[in-house]
Amino acid sequence: MRNLLKATGSIALLLAAACGGGSENTSTNTPTTTTSATAAPTATTAPTTTAQAPAPKPPLADLIKKTMADFDAGVAAHDAAKCASAYATDTQFVQPGPMGWHTSGKDDVQKNLDMLFKAFPDLKIVATRSWTKGNQMAVEGVMAGTNTGEFMGHPATNKKIGHRFLSIMTFDDNGLIKTEHLYHDHATMMGHLGHGDAKLKFRNVEAIPTTAMEQISDTDNAREAKNADAAKAWFATWEKKDDKAYTDALAADVTKANYMNPADIKGKDAAKKAFDELHKTFPDVKVAPTSVLAIGDWVVAEVEMTGTMKGDLGSIKSTGKPGTVHLGEVLRFNKDGKIMWASRFGSRMEWATAFGIPPKMPAPAGGAGHPATPPAPKK
Numbered sequence: 001m002r003n004l005l006k007a008t009g010s011i012a013l014l015l016a017a018a019c020g021g022g023s024e025n026t027s028t029n030t031p032t033t034t035t036s037a038t039a040a041p042t043a044t045t046a047p048t049t050t051a052q053a054p055a056p057k058p059p060l061a062d063l064i065k066k067t068m069a070d071f072d073a074g075v076a077a078h079d080a081a082k083c084a085s086a087y088a089t090d091t092q093f094v095q096p097g098p099m100g101w102h103t104s105g106k107d108d109v110q111k112n113l114d115m116l117f118k119a120f121p122d123l124k125i126v127a128t129r130s131w132t133k134g135n136q137m138a139v140e141g142v143m144a145g146t147n148t149g150e151f152m153g154h155p156a157t158n159k160k161i162g163h164r165f166l167s168i169m170t171f172d173d174n175g176l177i178k179t180e181h182l183y184h185d186h187a188t189m190m191g192h193l194g195h196g197d198a199k200l201k202f203r204n205v206e207a208i209p210t211t212a213m214e215q216i217s218d219t220d221n222a223r224e225a226k227n228a229d230a231a232k233a234w235f236a237t238w239e240k241k242d243d244k245a246y247t248d249a250l251a252a253d254v255t256k257a258n259y260m261n262p263a264d265i266k267g268k269d270a271a272k273k274a275f276d277e278l279h280k281t282f283p284d285v286k287v288a289p290t291s292v293l294a295i296g297d298w299v300v301a302e303v304e305m306t307g308t309m310k311g312d313l314g315s316i317k318s319t320g321k322p323g324t325v326h327l328g329e330v331l332r333f334n335k336d337g338k339i340m341w342a343s344r345f346g347s348r349m350e351w352a353t354a355f356g357i358p359p360k361m362p363a364p365a366g367g368a369g370h371p372a373t374p375p376a377p378k379k
Contacts (some may be wrong), residue, residue, distance in 0.1 A: 060135060062232040063175020068137075075125050078117040084110035088176040094352035095182040096326040115152075119163070120145030129214045131295040135178075138293060138300040139167045140330065140343075143184070144208050147193055154195060161192040162206035163258045166328040166345040168291070168302060181302060183328035184347035185260045199315045201262040202349075216296045224294035227333050231292060234331075234339065238287040238305075241279055247272050251338040258344040260351075281318070282307030299331045309355045316357055323354030 007215045067086045074082030087093070087106045094103045118122055123145035144162035165184035172178045188202040218224060230249065237246040247268045256271055257264045265274060278285060283309035293300045308322040325346060332341035351357060 038099050060171070060175060061132070062171070064132070064135075064137065064171050067171070067175045067177065075123075077122070078123070080110045080114035080117060084115050086176050086177055087180075088172050088174075091177055092179045093182070094180070094268065095184075096347045097186050098347075098349040098353060100350060100353050101326050101375050116145075119149040119151035119156075120147055121149065122146050124208050126208050127213045128211070129216070129299055131216045133218045133293060133296060135171045136293055137169045137171070138330075139169070140167055141167075142206050142208055144206065151193070154193070157193050159193050160205050161189050162208070163188045163192070164206065164345065166300075166330065168293075168300065168328065181328070183326075183327075183347070185345075185347055185349075187348035188259070203259065203262055216298055218295050220296075224296070226337065227297070227299050227331075228292050228294035230333070230339075231294070231301055231329075231331055232289055235287045235289050235301070235303060235329075237279075238275075240286050243272055243275055246275050249339055249348060250342075251334050251336070251340040252338065254338075254340055254342065256342045256344075258347050260344070260346055279307060281311040281313045283310055284308050297333050299329075299333070301328055301329045302329070303327050309357075313357075318358040321356040323351075323356075325350050325354050 001326055017110070017371050050314050071086040071276055074080070074084075074086070084106055089106060089107055091106050092103055093105065093109050094101065098101075123143070125141060127139050127141040127144050129140045141164070142162060143165055144160065146160050147157045149156055163184060165182060168181045170179045171176050185202070187200065191200065191202045192205050203252075234249045236248065237243075237249070250268050250271055252268060253266070254268060254271060255266050256274070265271060285305065287303050287305050289303045290302050291302045304326055306322070306324045309319050328345035330341070330343045330345075331339050334340045
């Protein structure tokens with residue numbers, strides 16, 4: 001799948017030739033003596049070739065922007081090959097899902113997109129927010145469409161899907177996608193189609209956003225470093241079971257949006273309750289960041305959550321098995337350095353695989369929506 005921003009230039013060699021010529025001179029004739037002069041041979045200068053240095057390579061930022069524009073054009077045309085051209089030959093495309101933390105390559109990207117375009121002829125993948133720093137980019141967006149073709153062995157349902165995704169990418173020196181980690185909930189997608197366990201809940205089908213994409217770039221390195229450290233310390237509170245430090249890091253009006261859950265939670269009290277419930281299910285839980293990208297007021301992080309499932313998880317009974325799942329976390333800090341927005345992206349199918357949970361897919365059960373845009377920090 002999620003979404004967004006290669007151009008190299010070359011200049012032909014210029015050839016230049018210079019040619020020179022001679023002239024013929026004749027002496028004056030007299031009545032008694034005639035003198036003739038033979039013209040000197042004409043001197044010829046051999047053509048010369050002047051090589052001009054190749055045009056400088058465009059900045060990486062411009063190459064990335066061109067790559068993402070090409071990908072977007074491929075999505076709009078439902079051209080899987082054009083989309084795949086945005087990826088480097090040796091790209092690593094990774095996502096958590098029913099096969100765990102699964103890695104595939106460029107050919108798989110093209111095959112999967114081709115399958116999606118055929119199953120959802122009106123499919124749209126639209127970015128709502130992007131973060132860029134150097135050769136790194138994160139993109140949040142919505143994938144939506146109507147299932148009018150066969151999908152993963154299932155006949156068409158004529159139902160709509162619409163759910164959030166988070167893509168975290170790195171680019172090579174040519175501006176092509178070198179790695180992409182894609183986080184989204186397969187269970188929500190399949191639930192929208194009416195497949196699976198009716199006891200599981202998920203968010204309502206989300207419509208394609210109509211607002212312009214918000215683009216965030218790095219600004220204040222000192223502030224960003226401070227936010228990155230604060231995010232790491234916050235993740236560490238899970239292993240320490242330190243609910244006070246956990247809630248102290250939050251703004252009073254914090255919103256937490258876990259896109260594997262049917263609804264957002266708001267406020268410190270609700271956040272603390274969710275924190276305590278997670279420890280009942282996974283008493284030895286540990287959340288370890290594997291990458292942290294701080295840009296502006298935001299931190300986009302990837303984490304590995306490990307633990308042993310010793311308690312029930314909602315309607316899912318405990319399995320007693322240890323496991324590891326992978327999550328994408330998006331945090332926004334206010335001017336006081338408190339977390340005012342925290343969203344989480346992952347796949348319940350990976351949870352099922354990791355902790356030995358029967359992989360039942362959800363059927364429509366309804367669920368609350370969420371604000372399309374986190375609130376801006378208060379001035």
